[in-house]
Amino acid sequence: MQKIWLYVYFPNLQLDALLQQNPSSNLHTQGYVILDEQTNQVCQLNHAAYQAGIRLGMGLGTAAMLKADLQVIPYQQKITKNRLNDIAQNLYLVTSDICFFNDNGLLLQVHNMLNLYGNLTSYWQVVQQQLLGQQVHFHYATGHSPLAAKLLAITAWDQITDNIQTIKRAILQASLQHTDLTVKAVKKLQRVGVHNMQDLLKISLADIAKRFDIEVATYIGKITAQINHPVSFFHPKKSFDRFIELLYDIENIQILQAPLTQLLQGLELFLKTRDLLTQTLVFTLSQRDEKSIELKVHSQQGEYLAKSWAVLISLKLENITLSAPVFAIRLIVENTYIRTPDKSDLFAGNQGRLSRLQLISLLQAKLGEAAVSSPTLTNDYRPEQVIQNAEGLTKAIQPFKLYALRPSFLLTPPQLLQEKVSIAFGPERIETGWWDAKPIIRDYFIARNQLGQWYWVFKTPKGDWYLHGVFS
Numbered sequence: 001m002q003k004i005w006l007y008v009y010f011p012n013l014q015l016d017a018l019l020q021q022n023p024s025s026n027l028h029t030q031g032y033v034i035l036d037e038q039t040n041q042v043c044q045l046n047h048a049a050y051q052a053g054i055r056l057g058m059g060l061g062t063a064a065m066l067k068a069d070l071q072v073i074p075y076q077q078k079i080t081k082n083r084l085n086d087i088a089q090n091l092y093l094v095t096s097d098i099c100f101f102n103d104n105g106l107l108l109q110v111h112n113m114l115n116l117y118g119n120l121t122s123y124w125q126v127v128q129q130q131l132l133g134q135q136v137h138f139h140y141a142t143g144h145s146p147l148a149a150k151l152l153a154i155t156a157w158d159q160i161t162d163n164i165q166t167i168k169r170a171i172l173q174a175s176l177q178h179t180d181l182t183v184k185a186v187k188k189l190q191r192v193g194v195h196n197m198q199d200l201l202k203i204s205l206a207d208i209a210k211r212f213d214i215e216v217a218t219y220i221g222k223i224t225a226q227i228n229h230p231v232s233f234f235h236p237k238k239s240f241d242r243f244i245e246l247l248y249d250i251e252n253i254q255i256l257q258a259p260l261t262q263l264l265q266g267l268e269l270f271l272k273t274r275d276l277l278t279q280t281l282v283f284t285l286s287q288r289d290e291k292s293i294e295l296k297v298h299s300q301q302g303e304y305l306a307k308s309w310a311v312l313i314s315l316k317l318e319n320i321t322l323s324a325p326v327f328a329i330r331l332i333v334e335n336t337y338i339r340t341p342d343k344s345d346l347f348a349g350n351q352g353r354l355s356r357l358q359l360i361s362l363l364q365a366k367l368g369e370a371a372v373s374s375p376t377l378t379n380d381y382r383p384e385q386v387i388q389n390a391e392g393l394t395k396a397i398q399p400f401k402l403y404a405l406r407p408s409f410l411l412t413p414p415q416l417l418q419e420k421v422s423i424a425f426g427p428e429r430i431e432t433g434w435w436d437a438k439p440i441i442r443d444y445f446i447a448r449n450q451l452g453q454w455y456w457v458f459k460t461p462k463g464d465w466y467l468h469g470v471f472s
Contacts (some may be wrong), residue, residue: 002111002144002162002164003109003111003144003145003225004110004111004114004120004142004143004144004162005107005108005109005110005111005142005143005144005145005146005148005149006107006108006124006127006140006141006142006148006149006160007101007105007106007107007108007129007140007141007142007143007146007149007152007153008106008108008138008139008140008153009104009105009138009139009140009150009153009154010083010084010087010104010105010137010138011044011056011104011136011137011138011139011143012034012045012046012136013044013046013079013080013083013084013103013104013136014034014044014073014075014076014079014080014083015027015032015034015044015045015046015073016083016135016137017074017079017080017082017083017244018245019135020135020262021244021245021246021247021259021262022246022247023286025247026274027046027049028046028047028248029049030048030069030071031045031046031049031052031054031067031069031070031071032045032046032048032049032064032070032071033045033046033049033054033071033072033073034073034074034075035060035072035073035074036075037075038369039072040056040059040060041056041057041058041059041060042054042055042056042057042059042060042063043056043057043075044056044075049063049067049070051199052066052067052070052107053066053067054066054070058266060072064221065080065251071169072309076245077103078243079243079244079245080103080104081103082241082242083136083244084103084106086102086134086242086266087106087131087136088100088106088234088236089236089270090130090133090273091106091108091127091130091131092135092234092236093130093273094126094127094130095108095113095123095126095127096112096113096233097109097112097113097233098233098234099231099232099233099234100145100234101146101150101231105150105153107146107149107150107153107231108127109233110123110142113380115124117220119158120142120158120161120162121160124160129198130204137203139153139154139156139157139158140153140158140160141153141155141157141158141159141160141170142159142160142161142162142167143167143171143427144164144167144225145223145224145225145229146222146229146231146286147180147219147222147223147224147229148167148171148223148224149224150180151171151174151178151179151197151223152167152170152171152174152234154178155170155173155174155175157170157180159364166214170222171197171201172196172197172198172201173196173197173198174194174197175195175197175198176189176190176194176196176197176200177198179197179219179223180219180269181215181219182215185212185213185215185216188213189212192211198337200220201220201224202215205217205220205221205224205226208220210370212336231404238306238336239332239333239336240266240267240270240271240331240332240333240336241330241331241332241333242263242266242267242330242331243328243329243330244259244262244263244328244329244330245327245328246259246326246327246328246329249325249326249327250325250326250327251322251325251326253317253322254317256285256317256326256329256422257310257313257317259329260283260310260329261306261310263283263329263331263353264306264313264331265306265312267281267304267306267309267331267333268304268305268306271304272304273337273362274336275338275339276304276336276337276338276339277302277303277304277336277337277338277339278302278303278304278333278335278336278337279298279299279300279301279302279303279335280296280297280298280299280333280334280335281296281297281309281313281331281332281333282294282295282296282331282332282334283295283297283313283329283330283331284330284332285326285329285330286326286327286328286329286330287322287323287324287325287326287327288324288325288326288327289324290323290324293320293322295298295313295316295320297309297312297313297316297365298312298360298361298364298365298369299312299357299358300357300360300361300364301355301357301358301361302337302339302357304339308358310363311362312361312362312365312367314366315362315365316365317365318366319368324392332472360372373389373390374389374390375389375390378431382430382432382433382438382440383406383410383430383468383469384412385438405425405428405446406456406469407454407455407456407468407469407470407471407472408469408470408471408472409469409470409472410468410469411467411468411470414458414467414468415466415467416464416465416467416468417455417457417465417466418467419449419450420449420450421447421448421449421455421457422447422448423445423446423447424445424446424448424454425442425445425446426443426445426446427443427444427445427459428443428444428445429442429443429444430442430443430444441460441461442458442459442460443459444456444457444458444468445457445458445459446471453470453471454460454470454471455467455469455470455471456469456471458466
């Protein structure tokens with residue numbers, strides 16, 4: 001089988017990420033560049049900056065002279081890598097073999113996917129649809145080797161073909177500046193009259209190895225597929241981890257909801273395409289010159305919809321005070337599980353909009369997890385201990401039988417019996433609790449007062465009578 005590779009080049013990943021996070025900003029009209037602080041050169045720029053004459057690799061001083069109101073943003077490799085990882089996660093839904101070739105490009109192995117899609121055109125249509133949904137600028141090209149596809153994509157060839165002769169002719173027109181050769185190697189080649197790939201490929205591989213560095217010979221061997229080029233393929237993580245840097249600092253909690261909603265929409269897509277749910281989101285709000293705030297949001301039922309999580313987060317944010325402006329937000333979701341269809345009774349009739357689990361999640365988000373508890377039965381004969389408030393949805397460790405003849409309402413603490421009653425049932429001796437320093441010795445009776453109310457009363461060893469409960 002003839003090997004075909006597809007390379008997708010993303011020239012403005014950091015700018016595209018900022019624009020996606022801040023759709024109402026002036027990134028479309030104002031000149032913006034991303035500056036590599038190590039080389040002091042422009043590595044990304046938008047259309048407005050390009051129209052002003054700014055080019056990739058240009059120094060900051062020259063760029064500032066061409067456009068006085070130029071906006072400069074430092075290059076952050078983390079943002080670019082995270083965005084590239086998001087794109088790879090989505091492409092993995094339609095194509096299997098993906099390789100991170102560098103910080104701004106993805107290499108796709110095409111030939112083994114043609115049995116599924118039938119032909120190269122159909123395959124590219126599916127991949128292109130996924131790429132367009134990412135709202136990023138990209139160039140692409142196919143090649144008979146990984147480096148050939150990369151070289152043509154960087155030159156913005158933007159063609160999909162499996163014709164080897166067409167690919168070779170396009171490679172001959174490429175400049176040496178677009179190759180992976182070092183600046184030193186390119187200058188050395190130019191000094192002997194080699195200015196493009198056509199000039200370089202006229203020289204045999206053996207002569208190149210003799211006259212130039214091994215780097216040049218290895219590159220030619222790989223780009224012409226004479227030397228095998230091993231690659232490592234991407235395997236998507238089951239967890240969701242996304243980081244966004246805000247275009248400007250945010251001091252108002254309410255304004256934070258916009259970037260948080262964007263993160264939730266990305267999470268919804270991640271979970272929905274995998275048919276997953278999650279119960280816990282962990283946000284990290286990075287504050288300027290202050291300690292980051294970790295915000296955990298729980299849903300007892302498990303959710304994937306952004307709108308459902310947004311309600312819980314809104315309640316959670318009401319209890320947070322920012323001590324400094326927020327400049328970045330990170331969302332991590334590690335634990336997910338397969339979503340199962342909701343089971344409902346055909347004859348159950350109309351139900352409320354919220355399930356029990358959803359109601360508990362809302363109350364915990366508003367009041368805090370420790371403030372919400374559920375009454376549970378415990379295996380204890382003492383009336384004061386048989387019902388305990390447990391956090392969340394804690395259930396009894398093991399099932400046990402309920403005790404008969406117990407009132408619906410208990411008085412806490414029991415009150416001295418102040419009226420005349422007539423005994424109807426009893427006594428029932430309860431003598432227990434010796435192991436935890438809360439022992440009781442009581443004889444319980446069911447009695448009725450003169451108004452017809454049924455009481456649960458007990459007598460102590462000292463002969464005192466107490467009212468402990470009232471039957472409904």
